[in-house]
Amino acid sequence: MDRKRVWRWIRINTFINKGKKVRYIRKKNIFAHFGEKSSYAPRKIPLYSDLISIGDNVRIAADVTFIPHDMIHAMLNNHTSGEYKGYREYIGCIKIENNVFVGSESVILADVHIGSNVIIGAGTLVNKDLEGGYVYAGVPARKICTFEEFVEKRRKAVNYPEEFSRSGDSVGSEFSKWMWADFEKRHPQG
Numbered sequence: 434m435d436r437k438r439v440w441r442w443i444r445i446n447t448f449i450n451k452g453k454k455v456r457y458i459r460k461k462n463i464f465a466h467f468g469e470k471s472s473y474a475p476r477k478i479p480l481y482s483d484l485i486s487i488g489d490n491v492r493i494a495a496d497v498t499f500i501p502h503d504m505i506h507a508m509l510n511n512h513t514s515g516e517y518k519g520y521r522e523y524i525g526c527i528k529i530e531n532n533v534f535v536g537s538e539s540v541i542l543a544d545v546h547i548g549s550n551v552i553i554g555a556g557t558l559v560n561k562d563l564e565g566g567y568v569y570a571g572v573p574a575r576k577i578c579t580f581e582e583f584v585e586k587r588r589k590a591v592n593y594p595e596e597f598s599r600s601g602d603s604v605g606s607e608f609s610k611w612m613w614a615d616f617e618k619r620h621p622q623g
Contacts (some may be wrong), residue, residue, distance in 0.1 A: 441496040467483070468531065481524060497535050501527055501543045530565060550580040 458467050465484050467473075468489035479485060479499035487493070506520040523545030523551040529535070533547055536555035547553070548565025558572040566579045578586075593615070604612065 455515040466528075476609055484524065484526045484543075486526070486528045488529055488533065490531055491529050491533045491535070493535050494539075494555070496538045498538075498540045499527055503543070535581065538571075552580065552583055 442604065445543045451585045455467070455472065456510065458473060463478060464485045464487055465483050466486040466488070468487055468491060469490055469492040471493075473487075473489055473493045474495040475493060475497050476541060477498065479501065481501045482499070484501045485499055492507060502522055504522075505563070509517040509520040509585050516520060521534045523543065525542075527541055527543065527545050527547075529547045530548050530549040530551075533551045533553070535541070535553045536557060538555055539553050539557045541559040545559055546562045547559065550566050551563055552568040553559060553563070553574065554568070554570030554577070556572070557574045559569070559574045561573070563569055567586075568576050568580060568583045569575060577583075593611060597604070599605070599608070611620075
């Protein structure tokens with residue numbers, strides 16, 4: 434890792450306030466584009482981050498990995514048989530359109546375009562273009578349902594009383610008690 438990348442890693446990981454982190458990402462042009470109302474939770478800055486474009490209202494969860502390159506050329510060029518020479522590094526862009534959520538620990542490989550209105554489940558491997566308007570999950574990524582179907586399911590899934598809200602990194606004791614009681618009702622021990 435070169436000094437510039439190490440310094441950026443240190444600076445990004447010292448910002449607790451997400452607004453400061455995003456301002457730093459934009460100020461230093463860490464990505465080719467970093468859209469409005471977008472957030473970036475990973476601690477790592479990807480290699481060749483200037484080949485990554487992130488649209489508006491994109492949420493990148495913790496531990497998402499962007500890989501705009503591979504190292505296969507090095508293995509081929511140093512193959513023990515000596516018969517493979519002259520291979521160059523494979524490098525590609527990654528473009529994420531607007532209104533996208535990328536779940537924790539997902540991996541996005543080089544030369545991938547992710548359309549608008551997409552949700553990518555945690556732990557998903559994105560190794561090909563993802564058409565807009567769908568939810569994807571799995572290794573490799575596959576369509577699960579439409580974006581609109583997910584929105585409707587989510588509307589029904591969030592069932593806690595409106596008077597409850599979280600504060601910082603905690604839901605508070607009353608909210609926590611309510612959530613556990615609701616969980617136990619829906620998941621009775623057999």
